[in-house]
Amino acid sequence: MSIKLIASDLDATFLKNDKTFNEVLFQEVLDKLHAQGGQFVVATGNHVQKVREYFKNFDGQYQMIANNGAEVILNGELTHVWAVPENVPAVVDQLANKYVNHLQLGVSFVAAHKAFAIIKRPNDEQLEFSKKYFENLVLIDSVDEINEPILKISLVLPSLEYEFMREVKAMLGNKIHVTTSGYGAIDIVNPNVNKANALSYIADTLQIASSEIMAFGDGLNDLEMLEYVGQPVAMTNSDEELFKHDFELSVTDNDNDGVLKTILEKL
Missing domain, CATH: 3.40.50.1000 (HAD superfamily/HAD-like)
Incomplete structure (x- = not known):
């Protein structure tokens, strides 16, 4: 073949x-x-x-x-x-607050040419890493500041990723597809x-x-x-x-x- x-x-x-x-x-x-x-x-x-x-x-x-x-x-x-539905970033951000003590840094919202991040647990080292990892990282205080389609929402929750994934899936159902690439990293994207x-x-x-x-x-x-x-x-x-x-x-x-x-x- x-x-x-x-x-x-x-x-x-x-x-x-x-x-x-x-x-x-x-x-x-x-x-x-x-x-x-x-x-x-x-x-x-x-x-x-x-x-x-x-x-x-x-x-x-x-x-x-x-x-x-x-x-x-x-x-x-x-x-x-393929972008996530408009109300998804706010729901994910809200749920992340419940896990704030276990989050690494915060929540990132990735658009086509830049990424937005809400920092929940300041950590200079991780922030530097995020700035290298995400193109044009813009720090924001609220999802209301996001003004373009979001392709992916990312967060890192070591050892609690599956719990978070179950919970976000229960809240948003078939509006999203949620996956982990391992090491506590969670990605939330459009269901397709x-x-x-x-x-x-x-x-x-x-x-x-x-x-x-x-x-x-x-x-x-x-x-x-x-x-x-x-x-x-x-x-x-x-x-x-x-x-x-x-x-x-x-x-x-x-x-x-x-x-x-x-x-x-x-x-």
Whole structure:
């Protein structure tokens, strides 16, 4: 079966734990893939600017799914976005107050070209990290100050993430899709947002069948994508939950170029 599209999550999948990757090996993969008419898709919870930083030496050589599927960038252009319903930010912000003693920092509301943050527990170190992580971070006191569509709401609640997820789901039901990328990180997005729907949008646009797609992931926010593609690969360092599914495993873990080595074996 030919592979026309390869999609990969970034953190703990494509990227090593120090957030780097083997650029020489990646170029080899891209050259082989492009030679047989295939394309590479970065599919991540990260925002667009962050992905462009990671892949600054590979401009124009990959497609992108950002913010867990809320945004699709094809050939450098933002071609599709899915925003959360208007009342959702206020509800999430309110619920976060209940967990304020366990929150890391606060709540972030990510728009297409900037992010808003309400700081609930000041921490200079975490704030510096957030400013690096989110493009154009704007600090606000209230959700009333947000004046554009929000693609994703993010917060970090170590060890209480599942409790928060259940509660927010009970309050907002099918108005949202809530997921965790592990380590206490929670993402709340439009119910139609997941990496699978974004990948399917790309596949339809490029006229590629799901059976011709290979995908790599390590967390529950990769599950829909792995179930959608014909050739799913879970990392050997995946969340235990993923091992319950019948996915093929990468030849090695993320710290040892697992994605790239598995692709080269397949190509």
